[in-house]
Amino acid sequence: MQRLIRVLLTLETTVAGVATAGVVLCVIWGVFTRYITAQPAVWTAELSGILFTWIVFLGATAAFHDDQHIRVSLLVDILPIRARRVIRVLVDLLMIAFLIYAAWLSYLMMLKGATRPSPILRIPFSLVYLAPLLGFGLMAFNALLRLVGLVPDINNSDAGSEGAL
Amino acid sequence: AEFEIRLGHVTSDKEPVQQAIEEFAANVEERSEGRVDIKIFANGLLGTNPEVYEQVRAGAPIITVSDPGYLSDFVADFGVLGGPYLMDDPMQFAKLEGTELYDNMKSRLRDEADIELLAMNWLFGSRHLIADKPVSNPEDIAGMTVRTPPNAMWVKTFEAMGARPTQLPWTEVYSGLSAGVVDAAEAPLPSIYGAKLHEVKKVISLTGHFKGFTGLVINADYFSNLPEDIQTILSEEALAAGKFMTSLMIESQEEWIAKLEAEGVTFNRDVNTAAFQKKTASVYKEFPAWSDGLYDNVRAILDN
Amino acid sequence: MSEFFPIFALLLGIAIGMPVAFAIAAAGLLFFVFSGAMPSEVFVQRLVSVTHSFPLLAVPLFIMTGVVMNFAGITQRMMNFAESLTGHWVGGLAQVNVMLSTLLGGVAGSANADAAMQSKILVPEMTRRGYDPAFSSAVTAASSVISVIIPPGIGLIIYGFMGDVSIGRLFLAGIVPGLMLCMLMMLTVGLIAKRAKLEPAYAHRATGRERLRALRGASLALMVPFGIVIGIRFGFFTPTEAGAMAVLFSTIVGLIYRELHWRDIQPILQQTIQATAIVLLIICAANAFGFYMTWEEIPKRVADGMLALSQNPYILLLLINLLLIGVGMFVEGTAALIILAPILVPVVIQVGIDPVHFGIVMVLNLTIAGVTPPLGTLMFTTCAITGVSIGNFIRAAVPFYIMLFLALMILTFVPAVSLWLPDLWM
Ligand code: NA
Ligand code: NA
Numbered sequence: 001m002q003r004l005i006r007v008l009l010t011l012e013t014t015v016a017g018v019a020t021a022g023v024v025l026c027v028i029w030g031v032f033t034r035y036i037t038a039q040p041a042v043w044t045a046e047l048s049g050i051l052f053t054w055i056v057f058l059g060a061t062a063a064f065h066d067d068q069h070i071r072v073s074l075l076v077d078i079l080p081i082r083a084r085r086v087i088r089v090l091v092d093l094l095m096i097a098f099l100i101y102a103a104w105l106s107y108l109m110m111l112k113g114a115t116r117p118s119p120i121l122r123i124p125f126s127l128v129y130l131a132p133l134l135g136f137g138l139m140a141f142n143a144l145l146r147l148v149g150l151v152p153d154i155n156n157s158d159a160g161s162e163g164a165l
Numbered sequence: 166a167e168f169e170i171r172l173g174h175v176t177s178d179k180e181p182v183q184q185a186i187e188e189f190a191a192n193v194e195e196r197s198e199g200r201v202d203i204k205i206f207a208n209g210l211l212g213t214n215p216e217v218y219e220q221v222r223a224g225a226p227i228i229t230v231s232d233p234g235y236l237s238d239f240v241a242d243f244g245v246l247g248g249p250y251l252m253d254d255p256m257q258f259a260k261l262e263g264t265e266l267y268d269n270m271k272s273r274l275r276d277e278a279d280i281e282l283l284a285m286n287w288l289f290g291s292r293h294l295i296a297d298k299p300v301s302n303p304e305d306i307a308g309m310t311v312r313t314p315p316n317a318m319w320v321k322t323f324e325a326m327g328a329r330p331t332q333l334p335w336t337e338v339y340s341g342l343s344a345g346v347v348d349a350a351e352a353p354l355p356s357i358y359g360a361k362l363h364e365v366k367k368v369i370s371l372t373g374h375f376k377g378f379t380g381l382v383i384n385a386d387y388f389s390n391l392p393e394d395i396q397t398i399l400s401e402e403a404l405a406a407g408k409f410m411t412s413l414m415i416e417s418q419e420e421w422i423a424k425l426e427a428e429g430v431t432f433n434r435d436v437n438t439a440a441f442q443k444k445t446a447s448v449y450k451e452f453p454a455w456s457d458g459l460y461d462n463v464r465a466i467l468d469n
Numbered sequence: 470m471s472e473f474f475p476i477f478a479l480l481l482g483i484a485i486g487m488p489v490a491f492a493i494a495a496a497g498l499l500f501f502v503f504s505g506a507m508p509s510e511v512f513v514q515r516l517v518s519v520t521h522s523f524p525l526l527a528v529p530l531f532i533m534t535g536v537v538m539n540f541a542g543i544t545q546r547m548m549n550f551a552e553s554l555t556g557h558w559v560g561g562l563a564q565v566n567v568m569l570s571t572l573l574g575g576v577a578g579s580a581n582a583d584a585a586m587q588s589k590i591l592v593p594e595m596t597r598r599g600y601d602p603a604f605s606s607a608v609t610a611a612s613s614v615i616s617v618i619i620p621p622g623i624g625l626i627i628y629g630f631m632g633d634v635s636i637g638r639l640f641l642a643g644i645v646p647g648l649m650l651c652m653l654m655m656l657t658v659g660l661i662a663k664r665a666k667l668e669p670a671y672a673h674r675a676t677g678r679e680r681l682r683a684l685r686g687a688s689l690a691l692m693v694p695f696g697i698v699i700g701i702r703f704g705f706f707t708p709t710e711a712g713a714m715a716v717l718f719s720t721i722v723g724l725i726y727r728e729l730h731w732r733d734i735q736p737i738l739q740q741t742i743q744a745t746a747i748v749l750l751i752i753c754a755a756n757a758f759g760f761y762m763t764w765e766e767i768p769k770r771v772a773d774g775m776l777a778l779s780q781n782p783y784i785l786l787l788l789i790n791l792l793l794i795g796v797g798m799f800v801e802g803t804a805a806l807i808i809l810a811p812i813l814v815p816v817v818i819q820v821g822i823d824p825v826h827f828g829i830v831m832v833l834n835l836t837i838a839g840v841t842p843p844l845g846t847l848m849f850t851t852c853a854i855t856g857v858s859i860g861n862f863i864r865a866a867v868p869f870y871i872m873l874f875l876a877l878m879i880l881t882f883v884p885a886v887s888l889w890l891p892d893l894w895m
Contacts, residue, residue: 013739017735017742020738023713024533027526027712027713028713030710031714034329034346038329040310042315048523049521052521055520055745055749056753057746059742060746060747060749062743062746069488069489069491070751070804071483072483072799072801073486075486087485091485091487094487098491102494102512105509105510109517112222112223113219116215116218116219117238119317128517129513132517208633211763213518213521219514220507220511224508225506226506333707334522334523334524336633336634336635339635340637340707343704344637344701344702344703344704345703346705
């Protein structure tokens with residue numbers, strides 16, 4: 001199971017990484033064409049937006065595997081250990097419920113997105129909503145495995161997180 | 166109220182369209198004797214244009230302001246109504262209402278996209294060009310970098326004029342113009358004034374390249390489940406508010422010009438519209454998804 | 470369902486230790502499911518929608534710039550340059566620490582990255598030369614605040630996006646306050662160093678030639694901040710594009726120095742992605758939650774309530790500062806900024822406060838919360854790396870708390886410090 005998670009993690013970071021590199025190139029190309037070619041590229045902002053969705057949702061999934069998302073453990077930490085454990089399981093169950101439902105809603109949105117094209121490149125928004133579908137789905141899968149103990153729980157409460165101001 | 170409807174639009178609440186929307190909301194409330202309550206959300210609070218569309222189509226009780234460009238995502242033919250130099254006089258638009266061509270487009274929108282078009286006769290304002298120098302002929306705009314919304318009709322029109330259309334978010338247009346990321350922007354006068362673009366560029370050429378009609382749309386299922394009298398009230402008041410808006414815009418054009426002139430803007434009224442019309446005529450051939458002969462049919466109705 | 474239910478759910482979710490992004494998103498989802506106002510799946514649209522905003526793309530780009538600079542050896546060169554300038558002062562390495570945050574602040578925009586990097590490379594060196602590790606940690610965490618205020622800064626980008634304020638103007642507005650913070654901080658360090666008799670890094674002042682050599686080493690790197698400001702000011706590019714250009718430029722510099730290799734691509738991208746996704750997911754969630762607040766007209770009610778308290782801009786700014794300090798104790802700074810900017814900006818605009826000025830105040834206030842207990846992420850990051858206990862850190866940080874609070878008050882009540890440059894230039 002841990003190997004499966006590791007493979008998934010590699011896939012997620014690879015796709016998000018390619019998307020990140022794509023965004024950088026897109027934006028640079030947008031600047032260059034404004035000064036160098038006869039017509040500025042009008043599609044770069046749009047494509048980078050679509051890639052950005054993928055970076056965020058797959059990146060969030062990768063961060064979820066590593067339990068990097070910011071949480072406030074201040075109030076839980078002052079509780080006795082048993083109460084803390086109960087609350088942890090409660091939080092996990094709430095998270096799983098949320099993630100599964102959010103994945104389902106992403107799927108519904110994906111069906112609707114087929115008829116909404118992006119303004120210039122006419123890329124259907126289904127491809128955009130696929131990112132949260134995969135993201136929430138994979139996070140739910142990971143949270144389930146963690147809850148039943150198939151992958152170790154690496155969350156040790158007050159781990160600080162990257163990514164503040 | 167029995168029916169609570171939200172009206173979301175992306176324009177600033179300081180612009181005339183807000184006035185027309187308030188007029189619409191008040192009249193609907195009054196005529197329905199309080200059964201319908203319309204809450205207005207300006208400034209894009211409910212989302213961007215395509216996003217509010219998605220909400221409307223998903224069945225939310227929302228009315229939004231639409232323009233032909235966005236409707237053309239669902240029924241391509243609507244695109245023609247947003248084309249460059251389509252009419253000389255905005256009042257010509259009324260000729261389209263009630264024609265078979267226009268009713269067909271409306272029912273296709275209802276059937277294919279689940280959108281009820283309440284009205285399309287709201288003159289949002291002719292769009293003009295703001296830059297450092299006057300633009301009178303296509304030669305003057307050649308090579309100029311112009312900020313446009315992300316929309317194929319805008320891009321193709323400005324390309325046809327010989328300009329270099331590029332995209333910036335509306336909130337960055339002020340600093341973009343000031344710093345020189347773009348040389349020019351185009352918008353109706355109230356929007357130019359609202360975004361204070363005249364602080365950074367001093368010449369507005371009255372190019373009037375798009376007449377800028379908008380209107381109100383609502384989810385078709387939601388609409389058809391409303392009682393008939395409410396449906397009638399909504400449709401009729403949407404059209405009435407459109408007429409209100411259109412005359413407001415036409416009458417206030419000179420007021421806006423005076424207001425902007427008082428703040429140091431020079432207006433170039435000497436625009437060779439015929440040359441621009443000729444130069445951009447090719448745009449109408451660039452949309453293969455349109456029905457056969459669409460532009461000629463519309464032309465015939467308008468020129469009649 | 471009570472219209473305030475999602476707010477209670479949000480607070481409860483955060484309190485029981487749900488990750489903040491998910492607590493916000495789940496609370497927002499409750500509105501979509503139970504209010505009947507909207508088809509529930511629109512929730513997903515509200516989540517995704519912000520990722521299509523071009524201004525926010527600046528966040529990953531400036532995060533990436535910081536990462537590339539570390540790999541490209543630019544950080545090290547900047548440090549050598551800072552050392553040649555202030556190394557001979559009493560407490561020289563602490564001054565280098567402040568200087569480095571200021572220099573790097575001109576290129577990168579994350580206080581956390583700044584604090585983490587300097588905890589790793591500077592604090593051990595300071596300890597070796599006899600500095601108290603608690604003091605070194607306090608300097609590192611406190612000075613990282615500078616890098617957020619000096620443009621580019623992720624806090625400024627997010628504030629501009631959430632509050633609908635020009636990011637270009639915000640960037641210009643941050644320059645003078647950032648330099649002011651740097652000077653106040655150096656003054657504080659100097660006073661402490663004198664009393665504690667901290668030794669300089671070098672016995673003597675660096676010679677002109679040595680300084681020139683350090684400057685030459687850092688010159689390419691130093692061009693990046695100037696390039697960004699000049700590029701935005703003279704219209705070569707927008708703030709987001711400046712981010713991409715900074716990535717490109719740092720990469721080229723790294724290649725010229727021959728310190729950047731193919732094998733670095735993977736870790737650079739990976740570090741960028743995680744840091745980006747963590748912040749952006751909160752913004753996505755806040756956007757969905759914000760839809761609920763808009764729908765129920767909550768910002769308007771809050772604004773009316775606040776304006777009923779006072780219409781005087783200065784009293785209002787003071788009240789808002791107190792509110793932010795309170796919030797900053799319980800919610801992580803970026804998250805608080807994301808949730809509160811759209812609520813507070815309309816309030817301050819109504820009493821005639823320039824939202825650009827308020828942006829500097831708000832971002833500084835919430836960043837300071839990161840250095841103070843109980844929820845100081847900058848404090849945790851630094852202490853986790855340096856191994857200093859929180860208690861010792863806080864004791865050593867007291868002079869910096871006083872100085873930061875003073876700076877906050879100056880920036881609150883003297884708008885000209887922030888507005889002078891953008892008003893002059895844009
Ligand atoms: Na520092
Ligand atoms: Na910075």
